Amino acid sequence: MREGVERVICLEELRERVAQLEAPRRCQDSPVGSGCEAVDKLLPDGGFRRGSLVEWLAADEGIGASTLALLAAREACQDGGMLAVLDARGEFCPTAVVRLGIGTEQLLVIRPQGTADHDWAVDQVLHSPAIGAALVWPRKADVRTLRRWQLAAEAGGTLGLLLRPEAARSEPSWADVRLLVECVADGQGELPIAETSLASNPWHTDIAGRERRFLRITLLRCRGATAGRCVEVELDDETYRVHPLEQRRLPIAN
Amino acid sequence: MRRIACIRWNNGDCRSPTDGSAGQADRCPSDVRQLAERCRKYSPLVGWEATDKSLLLDITGVAHLFGGEPALGKAIVREMGQLGLSVRVALADTVGAAWAAARYGDLPVSTNPSICSLQSSLLIVSSRATATFLSPLPVEGLRLPEETVRLLRELGLRSIGQLEEVPREGFLSRFGPLLLRRLDQAFGRLDEPVCGSEPLPRFAAQWIADYPITKREMIEAVVEHLVRRVAAMLAQHGRGTLRLECRLAMEGLNPNFELRHLSLSVGLFQPTSAAGHLFELLKLQLEPLRIPSPVGEVRVTATLIAPLEPLQQGTLFDAHNDLHHKKKGDGAHLTALIERLSSRLGATAVVGVRLRPEAQPELAWHYDPLVGNRRRGSRMTRSRDRGITERGTTGKDRDATEQVTLPPRPLRLLMRPRLLDCGAGAPALFRADAPQTPPSRFRLDGREYQLTRHWGPERIETGWWRGQPIGRDYYRVETVTGSRYWLFRRLRDGKWFLHGVFE
Known part of the structure; x- marks a missing residue:
């Protein structure tokens, strides 16, 4: 009995020490809001830590994961920091970012050609105190590269936002937070095409054709928080506001 | 006998070396001083005419070093051509005659082969034929103010030769000393030195x-x-x-x-x-x-x-501050980052964004390299500093204005729209003038996409002035899996294309 108690105490002490060793060098700054109150509530600090990496895994392309990441980037750049966009694909559209509320004078677009240059550029950007947030679509990032980026982000106090497909879920990561974004049914059923056709004013839609997305954001990994919790939110593509639908606990998926 | 060469830029005056105001920047050198430096190899004395920044070279006794005057003139034309500058070079006995030849030498009245030789961009006025050459040229060739030229024309004096025939006494009281001085300088009766520019220090x-x-x-x-x-x-x-x-x-x-x-x-x-x-x-x-x-x-x-721009020195305690406490958007850090990135990746790979009032989505912005630009750097940091200090007032207001006026655009925009295979999902009837619905499905890269919702159309018709008119009806569509794409129907033939992904 006594041995069992000692073992529990010993394990608890070891767990604390491991947690201390694993914990990143924490900055004194207040956390950066994710742009979505419901997601902030999932996180132990009430937001993302500056100087950390956040991975956004998208279940499919075009479901709004990058838009959610940009909302967080907007929050991170509120104090005048630059938003660095690593556009290796050459398909980044700045108009979309300006429409979201980030001025062109805060935008720095970097278009590296090869993988080596891309990884080096991400490292440099994360390491710079002038950058508030960096938006990166890594093609293939090994553990060593991610670790290097994590250390660079810590040194520069930059929020690194990595946009990856869900296939990267099984890969190890040095990200502080890993989130999975999925699309969920809106509960109204599929609207027939004819009902949503709006010819007069194409981008100010009425209630019937309102451009809302219903997304489930699952916390796959976060230091100091329980993995597997998720929130369902409504993302308004007109105003870029995110409203929570409900919060529930799902079984740990990863 | 002195010989002067005048280099005049075609289609416009050169930009002033100090104010950078007038002139067509695409045709003229941005800094005439740097161009004067390049011409020092042809003449020890290089200057420029104040009115239009034509370069003046005193080539007395140096032409034989280049194989004669025609070879010297051609070498100058060639070198300017390599810089992308279209010029007219004229050689004559006086500054006034050389300038007039460069400006008005292509007029039919002046192309007498016995007094000058005209070879495309090079005009050589024969030595001691200055008076014969100048006589038929218009009075504007004397570098006179517009008011004086207008008055002379009202008096019926249109050519320089006519001025020579009129008694000189009346000119002084009516036009001041400038007219007579220019006249005498052009004909070589009064010396006009080339005012040499101070050599730029070589770094x-x-x-x-x-x-x-x-x-x-x-x-x-x-x-x-x-x-x-x-x-x-x-x-x-x-x-x-x-x-x-x-x-x-x-x-x-x-x-x-x-x-x-x-x-x-x-x-x-x-x-x-x-x-x-x-x-x-x-x-x-x-x-x-x-x-x-x-x-x-x-x-x-x-x-x-x-x-060099004055830099605000950091405080003594800056070095001890934690990085996280430093102000984000610090100009010095930003400068260092941009320069490091540009140095390795190339200037065109590190860019700032400038939105353009252009309807065609792929042309709605322009990327500006941030390094090696005389004005861009300071302008960007200044505007950013304003943005930081006035956040919540002007900066945010402007952003808000931009935000409202911009139409929705996908974050990922394909530079080359991809033709879609709509198969049986394509609308049966196609009429360019009638509103249409997007296809119910399309195939791309072997995958089939089933559409459930759409918003639009947003019609864009533009580009006719570029010779490449486009007419497109854009739709934002959603698939059964919740993915959103930006499709358009080409009005010319009704074909459907994928242009972006709302990531």
Whole structure:
């Protein structure tokens, strides 16, 4: 009995020490809001830590994961920091970012050609105190590269936002937070095409054709928080506001 | 007998070396002083005419060094052509005659082969034929104010020859001393010197090896030494460089082999004379470089210079502050980052964004390189500083305005729209003038996409003035899996294309 108690105490002490060793060098700054109150509530600090990496895994392309990441980037750049966009694909559209509320004078677009240059550029950007947030679509990032980026982000106090497909879920990561974004049914059923056709004013839609997305954001990994919790939110593509639908606990998926 | 060469830019005046105001920037050199420097190889005395910044070269006694006046003139035309400048070069006995020949030499009245030879961009007025050449030219050829020219024309005096025939006494009281002075200068009765421009200081350093070196460490040490010398020269004149070039000349290569030298070029966001920083940027390019043969000569030149901008010094305690407490968007950090990135990735890979009032989505913005630009750097940091200090007022208001006026655009925009295979999902009836619905499904890369919702159309018809008119009906569509795409129907033939992804 006594041995069992000692073992529990010993394990608890070891767990604390491991947690201390694993914990990143924490900055004194207040956390950066994710742009979505419901997601902030999932996180132990009430937001993302500056100087950390956040991975956004998208279940499919075009479901709004990058838009959610940009909302967080907007929050991170509120104090005048630059938003660095690593556009290796050459398909980044700045108009979309300006429409979201980030001025062109805060935008720095970097278009590296090869993988080596891309990884080096991400490292440099994360390491710079002038950058508030960096938006990166890594093609293939090994553990060593991610670790290097994590250390660079810590040194520069930059929020690194990595946009990856869900296939990267099984890969190890040095990200502080890993989130999975999925699309969920809106509960109204599929609207027939004819009902949503709006010819007069194409981008100010009425209630019937309102451009809302219903997304489930699952916390796959976060230091100091329980993995597997998720929130369902409504993302308004007109105003870029995110409203929570409900919060529930799902079984740990990863 | 003196001989003067005048170089005049076609289609416009040259921009002033100090104010940079008038002129067509695409046709004229941005800085006439730098161009005057290039022309010093043709003449020890180079200046420019104040009215239109035409370059004036005193070529007395130097033409034979270039194989005669025609060869000299052609060499000048060729060199300007290599710089992308279209010029007219005229050679004559006086400054006034050379200028008039460059400006009005192509008029039919002046193309008498006995007094001048006209070869496309080069016009040579024969020596001692100045009076005969000038006589039929219009009075504007005397570099007179517009008011004087207008008055002369009202009096019926249209050519320079007519002025010579009229008694001179009345000119002084009616027009002032300038008219007579210009007249006498043009005909050589009054001397008009070429006012030479002060030579620009050269910010360059060179090292020639007694024995060519092969070790990379030694080459780097030489480059560092030369960069320090150039930086010291810049600092002494209160200037900084925006572009630094380093040239390594190779020894032992076949003269017919193209690679006789390696050139490195570093562009900067803001002018600097910090030797350590400049060398660090050069080293970023030097490190991955394979040096194929021994280096016999190294030359470092600051090719683009600008006055140093005053920098606010940091406080004593800055060094002890944690990085996380430093102000985000710090100009010095940003400058260092941009310069490092540009040095390795190239100037065109590190860019700022400028939105353009253009309806065609792929042309709605422009990427501006941030380094090696005389104005961009300071303008960007100033506007950013304003944005930081006035956040919540003007900066945010402007952003809000931009935000409201911009139509929705996908974050990922394909530079080349992809033709979609709609198969049986395509609308059966196609009429360019009638609103249509998107296809119910399409195939791309072997995958089928089933659409459930759409918003639109947003019709864009533009580009006719570019000779490439486009007419498109854009739709934002959603698939059964919740993915959103940006499709358009080409009005010309009704074909459907994928243009973007709302990621």
